[in-house]
Amino acid sequence: MDSWVDGQPGDVLSLKDRGLAYGDGLFETIAVRSGQPVLLDRHLTRLVDGCARLAIATDLELVRHELLSYAAAMGEGVLKLILTRGDGLRGYAPDPAAQGRRILQGNPPAAYPATHAEHGIRLFPCNTRLSTQPLLAGLKHLNRLEQVLARAEWQDSEHAEGLMLDQAGRVVEGVYSNIFLVRDGGLITPDLKRCGVAGVMRAEILFQAESLAIPTQIADISLEQLQWADEVFVCNSVYGVWPVRACAALSWPVGPLTRKLQTIARALLDA
Amino acid sequence: MDSWVDGQPGDVLSLKDRGLAYGDGLFETIAVRSGQPVLLDRHLTRLVDGCARLAIATDLELVRHELLSYAAAMGEGVLKLILTRGDGLRGYAPDPAAQGRRILQGNPPAAYPATHAEHGIRLFPCNTRLSTQPLLAGLKHLNRLEQVLARAEWQDSEHAEGLMLDQAGRVVEGVYSNIFLVRDGGLITPDLKRCGVAGVMRAEILFQAESLAIPTQIADISLEQLQWADEVFVCNSVYGVWPVRACAALSWPVGPLTRKLQTIARALLDA
Numbered sequence: 355m356d357s358w359v360d361g362q363p364g365d366v367l368s369l370k371d372r373g374l375a376y377g378d379g380l381f382e383t384i385a386v387r388s389g390q391p392v393l394l395d396r397h398l399t400r401l402v403d404g405c406a407r408l409a410i411a412t413d414l415e416l417v418r419h420e421l422l423s424y425a426a427a428m429g430e431g432v433l434k435l436i437l438t439r440g441d442g443l444r445g446y447a448p449d450p451a452a453q454g455r456r457i458l459q460g461n462p463p464a465a466y467p468a469t470h471a472e473h474g475i476r477l478f479p480c481n482t483r484l485s486t487q488p489l490l491a492g493l494k495h496l497n498r499l500e501q502v503l504a505r506a507e508w509q510d511s512e513h514a515e516g517l518m519l520d521q522a523g524r525v526v527e528g529v530y531s532n533i534f535l536v537r538d539g540g541l542i543t544p545d546l547k548r549c550g551v552a553g554v555m556r557a558e559i560l561f562q563a564e565s566l567a568i569p570t571q572i573a574d575i576s577l578e579q580l581q582w583a584d585e586v587f588v589c590n591s592v593y594g595v596w597p598v599r600a601c602a603a604l605s606w607p608v609g610p611l612t613r614k615l616q617t618i619a620r621a622l623l624d625a
Numbered sequence: 626m627d628s629w630v631d632g633q634p635g636d637v638l639s640l641k642d643r644g645l646a647y648g649d650g651l652f653e654t655i656a657v658r659s660g661q662p663v664l665l666d667r668h669l670t671r672l673v674d675g676c677a678r679l680a681i682a683t684d685l686e687l688v689r690h691e692l693l694s695y696a697a698a699m700g701e702g703v704l705k706l707i708l709t710r711g712d713g714l715r716g717y718a719p720d721p722a723a724q725g726r727r728i729l730q731g732n733p734p735a736a737y738p739a740t741h742a743e744h745g746i747r748l749f750p751c752n753t754r755l756s757t758q759p760l761l762a763g764l765k766h767l768n769r770l771e772q773v774l775a776r777a778e779w780q781d782s783e784h785a786e787g788l789m790l791d792q793a794g795r796v797v798e799g800v801y802s803n804i805f806l807v808r809d810g811g812l813i814t815p816d817l818k819r820c821g822v823a824g825v826m827r828a829e830i831l832f833q834a835e836s837l838a839i840p841t842q843i844a845d846i847s848l849e850q851l852q853w854a855d856e857v858f859v860c861n862s863v864y865g866v867w868p869v870r871a872c873a874a875l876s877w878p879v880g881p882l883t884r885k886l887q888t889i890a891r892a893l894l895d896a
Contacts, residue, residue: 365640367639367642367645369637372773374645375652376769376772376773377648378770378773432715436645439773444703444735445801446773446775446800447776448776464715485757486757486792487756487771489774496647496648497647498646498647498649499649499768501647501717502649502679502717505716505717506680509721529717
């Protein structure tokens with residue numbers, strides 16, 4: 355399906371766009387099922403938070419309308435929204451009058467091996483560390499060189515994802531996923547106040563866990579805590595939940611709480 | 626003058642470009658005088674270093690040839706080269722076979738008030754801190770949200786530049802400049818191993834200082850050291866050297882070593 359730029363079909367972008375010049379923008383990767391964007395409100399909530407923190411002006415109702423129209427035309431697949439600050443002139447100073455530019459791109463459904471969800475995955479232990487930047491932490495912004503470097507660390511198909519630590523060695527996230535630990539029947543997921551992307555599926559799992567009265571904790575997580583976890587899983591808004599079976603010398607079983615949350619995520623994504 | 630994309634006139638970019646998706650690329654901002662790119666070899670040296678560290682394939686001689694041709698056609702102004710990893714498919718994994726995409730954009734000469742160079746400038750003390758990322762430190766890559774946030778901190782014309790510190794409070798650079806301190810007849814400029822952009826004019830000034838037997842030091846710099854400097858100046862490859870007269874409550878005179886190096890930079894840029 356053709357991409358849209360500011361609501362019009364098109365496959366090119368102005369060279370003056372600040373998304374290109376500085377990575378000055380945000381994105382959302384949204385699963386589309388039966389013509390509906392999955393977890394749309396959570397995606398829009400994160401987008402609005404990002405626009406506020408980067409001071410990018412955008413018309414939320416217009417974005418919502420375009421996402422719904424585009425998803426309806428797509429049917430099934432993955433919809434990527436890029437929202438940039440629009441064209442720039444010279445230099446870093448943002449034009450306070452600039453309107454965000456909306457780019458919609460459609461892709462076929464992601465084709466991950468079914469075994470990832472069924473039997474779990476192995477994480478590659480990335481050497482690329484995430485830097486601390488509280489002003490950008492949590493946002494899905496366009497400055498993603500750390501993820502590019504981390505993802506380039508392995509080429510084999512044995513590792514479906516990578517594990518990223520921060521500069522102090524704390525466990526933060528996958529390259530394109532968030533991570534949860536299960537311990538004594540409760541969930542722990544890393545605090546993302548210094549770095550990391552606050553994923554939409556992470557938010558949904560925290561919400562579902564609360565509904566199910568599963569104790570949840572958002573905290574700094576050490577490699578030792580990871581080692582002693584009863585279960586480990588990763589998640590994102592496209593594939594749902596994958597059990598993690600191993601990372602380097604560490605290994606975990608696929609456990610019941612992972613399966614329960616995976617079933618919930620699958621129900622959302624198969625709707 | 627029209628922009629060029631991979632050697633062809635054009636003003637648009639593929640929406641699949643990884644420069645847009647992830648800021649996956651590098652740039653150089655080059656002064657052009659009498660049809661010649663100024664300090665071209667230094668710009669290319671930094672670009673090659675960036676390509677090696679990001680594993681972006683590029684044909685250096687082709688880049689050099691295009692820069693020379695474009696500059697010759699421009700005559701006077703500022704030439705911006707953006708080199709991205711080219712089109713991507715899905716996900717962060719870089720295609721090892723991808724060829725870098727070359728984008729050339731021409732702008733008229735920068736129109737800074739003459740007083741900046743003559744009487745010196747005031748630096749805005751930015752609250753936005755630079756994050757520590759040794760894998761990217763020194764490179765002029767396309768992930769520049771920290772600079773966008775820092776530059777958005779002031780709108781007045783009283784401040785021509787901003788001062789950026791790292792997370793530990795060390796003095797690192799300006800938003801679009803490098804910084805030098807003069808103390809006891811010698812130069813000190815921040816070590817950029819954790820963060821910051823290793824500017825082409827910074828490299829030239831270090832080289833010129835060595836030729837003149839001026840003692841130079843590349844080191845971590847505290848705010849206390851900044852306070853006790855005899856002179857302070859900032860530099861970049863477009864404007865050359867500006868004396869710094871003040872930053873918040875701190876102030877410095879415009880001194881003889883700043884003037885000497887400013888004259889050298891001006892000779893390069895006025896050639």
